[in-house]
Amino acid sequence: MLKRTYDWCIDAADKPYALWIMAAVSFAESSFFPIPPDIMLLPMSLARPKKAWWFATVCTVASVAGGVVGYAIGALLYDSIGHWLITIYGLSDKVETFRASYAEWGAVIILVKGLTPIPYKLVTITSGFAGYNIWLFILCSIVARGGRFFVVAVLLNRYGDPIRKELEKRLGMWVAIGAIVLVLGFYIAFKLV
Numbered sequence: 001m002l003k004r005t006y007d008w009c010i011d012a013a014d015k016p017y018a019l020w021i022m023a024a025v026s027f028a029e030s031s032f033f034p035i036p037p038d039i040m041l042l043p044m045s046l047a048r049p050k051k052a053w054w055f056a057t058v059c060t061v062a063s064v065a066g067g068v069v070g071y072a073i074g075a076l077l078y079d080s081i082g083h084w085l086i087t088i089y090g091l092s093d094k095v096e097t098f099r100a101s102y103a104e105w106g107a108v109i110i111l112v113k114g115l116t117p118i119p120y121k122l123v124t125i126t127s128g129f130a131g132y133n134i135w136l137f138i139l140c141s142i143v144a145r146g147g148r149f150f151v152v153a154v155l156l157n158r159y160g161d162p163i164r165k166e167l168e169k170r171l172g173m174w175v176a177i178g179a180i181v182l183v184l185g186f187y188i189a190f191k192l193v
Contacts, residue, residue, distance in 0.1 A: 026062035030066030031121055032073075057149075060142065073125050112144075
């Protein structure tokens with residue numbers, strides 16, 4: 001089943017709708033969706049390494065646009081959705097302390113968490129709810145998300161064929177590692193926030 005899913009993703013990379021799906025996933029992941037855009041970016045860049053730069057650009061633009069929506073959720077809907085989310089995550093007693101640390105270290109938080117597998121929606125919603133400067137938030141998001149996606153583009157553009165051969169040889173192991181990194185990202189996000 002894993003091999004069939006992988007083959008479908010590689011084959012779908014050449015379809016005209018693939019770029020739109022990747023952009024939609026990247027946009028949604030920054031504001032509400034739990035799946036990172038890497039599930040589309042990686043196979044598409046493996047299938048077409050020469051277009052990896054373009055794919056990274058689309059992911060970056062869509063992710064930052066989705067991040068602005070996440071920011072708006074935190075800034076404009078804190079009393080309803082925002083407060084509910086904070087309560088679900090068990091952070092109600094840490095709100096004021098977090099706002100103070102975010103005011104002092106907001107750029108560092110956005111940059112570091114934007115580069116990691118920590119769900120970016122937590123950063124975007126929190127930035128809005130903490131009242132972080134929107135323009136600085138957008139700038140930091142471009143740097144962090146662009147950095148993350150362009151590292152993938154550089155690696156797959158330059159080493160795409162050997163990476164693809166290794167991935168196909170040990171697909172199960174690499175998918176398991178990816179799943180562990182994703183789960184670890186969620187775990188770290190909930191422990192650190």
